[in-house]
Amino acid sequence: MISVCIATYNGEKYILEQLNSILPQLCYDDEVIISDDLSTDATLAIIESINDHRIKIYINEQNYGYSKNFENALNKVKGEVIFIADQDDVWYPNKVQRMLxxxxxxxxxxSDATGVDENLKPLYPSHFEIHQTKQGFWVNFLKTRYIGACMAFKKELLQKALPLPSNFRLCAYDYWLAIIAEYYFSVNLVNEPLLKYRRHNNNASSGGTSSHNSLFKKIEIRIYAMRELLKRKNNVSEI
Structure with a gap:
């Protein structure tokens, strides 16, 4: 069983296109977990209009921000394989097959990703190439180029990853999943773009671009992340 986790917030412009690229790749018993951060637009109405039994909607009691919104979705999964999906991207038709x-x-x-603008016009052919994405714990601990929307993983990874570190300002959800996977598990890079990674003015994340943090902030982030990482050595969540 596959669980696709999508954190939504005012995504009415793109969410239908994204779901239409995901649902045909899933089986009858798979699920799409929507965690909504109190959208004020038509996002939820659009999702509900699809009327697909595989879509399960959970609405936050307050506005959490994108990392805790994804954590809420991850806490709801039932599948043995979990995909992360952003509300504004588009999956290529072979994404699920290749990732499995x-x-x-x-x-x-x-996976790799093709960078596109808000109208899906190509910006660059390969995220891996432009950002020199590499495997390995230390390279990704110091400067990860992994994108959450390009991740799929086995549920057992959540036994170490959840709950996410509470200070999302210092440790975003996708950075945390990346270093948990590299430190405690194994990672495969798929050198093939499997989604159109849409870049526009309202993106919640930087998408692997250069950080604007000060040196002090960068050190603070790594110290916090390492402390949280080492706490998980003997800590296994019940998922």
């Missing part, structure tokens, strides 16, 4: 293949000998798979 990559997970046959790893706990996390991360």
């Amino acid at each position: 293949k990559a997970l046959e000998n790893a706990e996390m798979a991360i």
Whole structure:
């Protein structure tokens, strides 16, 4: 069973296109977990209009921000394989098939992505190439280029990852999943773009671009992340 986690917030402009690219790749018993951060537009109405039994909607009691919104979705999953999806991207038709293949000998798979603008006009052909994405714990601990929307992983990874570190300002959800996977598990890179990664003015994340944090802030982030990481050595969540 596959669980696709989508954190939504005022995504009416793109959410239908994204769901239409995901749902045809899923089986009858798979699920799409929507965690909504109190959208004030038509996001939820659009999702409900699809009328697909695989879509399960959970609405936050307050506005959490994108990392805790994703954590809420991750806490609801029932599938053995979990995909992360942003509300504004578009999956290529072979994404699920290729990622499942990559997970046959790893706990996390991360695909390449094609960068596109808000109208899906190509900006660059390969995220991996432009950002020199590489495997390995230390390279990704110091400067990860992994994108959450490109991740799929086995549920056992959540035994170490959840609950997420509480200070999301210092440790975003996708950075945390990346270093948990690299430190405690194994990661496969899929050197093929499997989604159109939409970049526009309202993106919640930087998408792997250079950080504007000060040196002090960068050190603070790594110290916090390492402390949280080492806490998980003997800590296994019940998922």
